[in-house]
Amino acid sequence: MPTARRSPTALLVRRGGERLLFDCGEGTQRQFLRSTLGLVDLTEVFLTHFHADHYLGLPGMLKTFSLRGRELPITVYGPPGLNDLFASLRKIFGRLTFSVELVELRPGESLERDGYVLETFAVEHGVSALGYGLVELPRPGRFDVETADSLGVPPGPERGALQRGEPVTLADDIVVEPEQVLGPPRAGRKLVLSGDTAPARAVVEAARGADLLVHEATFCVDERERAEETRHSTAAEAAQVALAGSVKMLALTHVSTRYFGPEVLREARELFANTAVPKDFDIIELPFQERGEPRLIKGGVLPEDGSGAGQQPAGSGTSSEEKAE
Amino acid sequence: MPTARRSPTALLVRRGGERLLFDCGEGTQRQFLRSTLGLVDLTEVFLTHFHADHYLGLPGMLKTFSLRGRELPITVYGPPGLNDLFASLRKIFGRLTFSVELVELRPGESLERDGYVLETFAVEHGVSALGYGLVELPRPGRFDVETADSLGVPPGPERGALQRGEPVTLADDIVVEPEQVLGPPRAGRKLVLSGDTAPARAVVEAARGADLLVHEATFCVDERERAEETRHSTAAEAAQVALAGSVKMLALTHVSTRYFGPEVLREARELFANTAVPKDFDIIELPFQERGEPRLIKGGVLPEDGSGAGQQPAGSGTSSEEKAE
Numbered sequence: 001m002p003t004a005r006r007s008p009t010a011l012l013v014r015r016g017g018e019r020l021l022f023d024c025g026e027g028t029q030r031q032f033l034r035s036t037l038g039l040v041d042l043t044e045v046f047l048t049h050f051h052a053d054h055y056l057g058l059p060g061m062l063k064t065f066s067l068r069g070r071e072l073p074i075t076v077y078g079p080p081g082l083n084d085l086f087a088s089l090r091k092i093f094g095r096l097t098f099s100v101e102l103v104e105l106r107p108g109e110s111l112e113r114d115g116y117v118l119e120t121f122a123v124e125h126g127v128s129a130l131g132y133g134l135v136e137l138p139r140p141g142r143f144d145v146e147t148a149d150s151l152g153v154p155p156g157p158e159r160g161a162l163q164r165g166e167p168v169t170l171a172d173d174i175v176v177e178p179e180q181v182l183g184p185p186r187a188g189r190k191l192v193l194s195g196d197t198a199p200a201r202a203v204v205e206a207a208r209g210a211d212l213l214v215h216e217a218t219f220c221v222d223e224r225e226r227a228e229e230t231r232h233s234t235a236a237e238a239a240q241v242a243l244a245g246s247v248k249m250l251a252l253t254h255v256s257t258r259y260f261g262p263e264v265l266r267e268a269r270e271l272f273a274n275t276a277v278p279k280d281f282d283i284i285e286l287p288f289q290e291r292g293e294p295r296l297i298k299g300g301v302l303p304e305d306g307s308g309a310g311q312q313p314a315g316s317g318t319s320s321e322e323k324a325e
Numbered sequence: 326m327p328t329a330r331r332s333p334t335a336l337l338v339r340r341g342g343e344r345l346l347f348d349c350g351e352g353t354q355r356q357f358l359r360s361t362l363g364l365v366d367l368t369e370v371f372l373t374h375f376h377a378d379h380y381l382g383l384p385g386m387l388k389t390f391s392l393r394g395r396e397l398p399i400t401v402y403g404p405p406g407l408n409d410l411f412a413s414l415r416k417i418f419g420r421l422t423f424s425v426e427l428v429e430l431r432p433g434e435s436l437e438r439d440g441y442v443l444e445t446f447a448v449e450h451g452v453s454a455l456g457y458g459l460v461e462l463p464r465p466g467r468f469d470v471e472t473a474d475s476l477g478v479p480p481g482p483e484r485g486a487l488q489r490g491e492p493v494t495l496a497d498d499i500v501v502e503p504e505q506v507l508g509p510p511r512a513g514r515k516l517v518l519s520g521d522t523a524p525a526r527a528v529v530e531a532a533r534g535a536d537l538l539v540h541e542a543t544f545c546v547d548e549r550e551r552a553e554e555t556r557h558s559t560a561a562e563a564a565q566v567a568l569a570g571s572v573k574m575l576a577l578t579h580v581s582t583r584y585f586g587p588e589v590l591r592e593a594r595e596l597f598a599n600t601a602v603p604k605d606f607d608i609i610e611l612p613f614q615e616r617g618e619p620r621l622i623k624g625g626v627l628p629e630d631g632s633g634a635g636q637q638p639a640g641s642g643t644s645s646e647e648k649a650e
Contacts, residue, residue: 088416
């Protein structure tokens with residue numbers, strides 16, 4: 001259920017120029033409009049499961065895209081059952097100016113992307129449901145300019161080739177291997193989203209070593225029985241998953257309307273210190289390891305007046321902010 | 326389409342203890358939560374037509390009522406096609422803890438209520454669509470205490486009977502008729518909602534003499550062709566309807582995302598001075614005629630901090646405000 005301060009579930013991942021939306025609760029399009037992002041022309045939406053609070057924002061958002069005359073296709077991914085859901089939703093959103101492609105993913109299937117793999121895993125919510133992991137491939141090691149100089153590699157395309165991992169033959173037939181001038185490969189980043197789930201071994205495995213685990217914490221320990229019945233997690237249970245998975249940072253979401261937030265944070269931090277309970281419009285920035293730690297930026301996508309309601313009539317569809325994190 | 330400042334269509338009529346919701350765009354439940362009203366346990370929702378921006382808030386709101394364990398039935402009214410719509414919507418909102426009754430109303434049908442009639446009329450939006458009029462019955466005239474005294478009517482139940490329009494026989498067999506002690510009947514109030522429509526003669530007729538006409542003004546005159554194509558009205562056209570119907574006050578709604586509001590107001594006011602373009606959370610108060618004129622109360626249901634996001638976790642379902650207008 002929404003509250004005055006919290007909209008139903010939706011999480012946007014920005015990576016370079018890519019924008020991936022995970023879940024799309026009622027009102028998500030307006031949350032975009034209230035942010036500095038504007039309503040992004042998303043090309044991919046990933047659903048974790050088919051409880052209404054996770055997809056009710058989709059029909060209206062697709063309608064709005066259509067009213068804007070969009071032609072760019074959109075792909076919606078989700079666990080088995082996605083096609084059935086859309087058989088109903090299509091009756092609501094009707095004809096659109098663009099095509100909607102549906103891709104059902106079985107738990108364990110993954111999508112190979114440019115620079116990363118999008119993994120899926122089974123979670124325990126009593127319905128067809130997925131967790132998602134965005135796992136970046138290792139990046140090439142740091143280029144050692146001094147060694148390249150001493151080996152006689154001239155500045156220019158040869159150094160580019162070596163950086164891409166290709167050997168280079170110099171004018172005097174000397175072959176330089178990439179390993180000679182590159183440091184050890186540098187780790188990519190790893191982000192894991194649990195979706196709605198009871199505490200699950202599969203989430204621990206999927207989250208192992210993640211820079212950030214976004215885990216649901218619908219309840220606190222006072223409602224542990226209800227959490228069990230409804231196949232949700234308590235804050236303490238989510239913290240135990242983070243701990244067992246040795247993640248760097250834990251972000252708790254899907255907090256029940258009965259909690260304000262701080263009590264959820266307190267409960268989790270007793271077990272796992274680096275926990276955040278982000279509010280709507282907060283950002284978590286995930287730098288590459290050598291550039292710093294994951295950090296919460298409060299109100300990161302709120303307009304400067306803090307109102308969440310900029311003066312401009314919205315719906316222009318272009319984002320003024322293209323900050324990569 | 327929503328904007329950062331405007332949620333899709335929904336209008337709440339409060340009359341004494343009654344709460345009637347007209348249309349229920351995406352995000353309506355959260356707009357309630359952001360207001361001082363909280364999420365009212367509505368028992369009646371009236372749809373004007375079945376474009377998605379007018380009903381997409383219903384499935385989520387019904388789900389929320391159900392999560393709160395509601396048992397009170399709800400009735401949804403709308404033009405022909407309502408049953409078909411719910412055949413699709415039921416697949417989304419599934420089983421609820423309460424029953425949903427559907428009532429299709431043909432244009433011209435009316436509902437007799439305690440103290441008023443809820444009239445419907447055909448509008449011109451190119452689809453099955455209704456306008457609604459809430460027309461109060463005349464109230465008894467003012468009770469003339471001096472005359473009652475001089476006729477020997479004792480204080481007590483006899484005066485109550487006369488006020489209700491019943492003749493009274495005094496101890497000396499003298500019959501006092503209500504007309505002897507009551508002034509002329511006093512007019513009830515009249516509120517008319519156009520829903521989405523091109524300018525229409527039927528709306529002029531339905532609105533005749535209304536205290537308030539809430540009319541759509543999707544466009545300004547610069548988009549008159551588009552207004553015609555899409556069967557919407559311009560601000561000037563809505564003003565002409567108000568003028569022709571001799572209403573007291575005009576409120577313009579359903580303003581396109583391309584407009585801020587003031588330009589819509591300016592265009593209408595050139596033809597009809599007593600026009601308002603209410604913002605989300607504004608109230609229009611309609612007093613009985615002898616008590617004053619209709620008036621706009623800006624931010625009338627916003628919490629005092631003006632944020633539209635009170636501190637309390639919402640979802641308690643009880644409204645703290647029971648102000649009748």
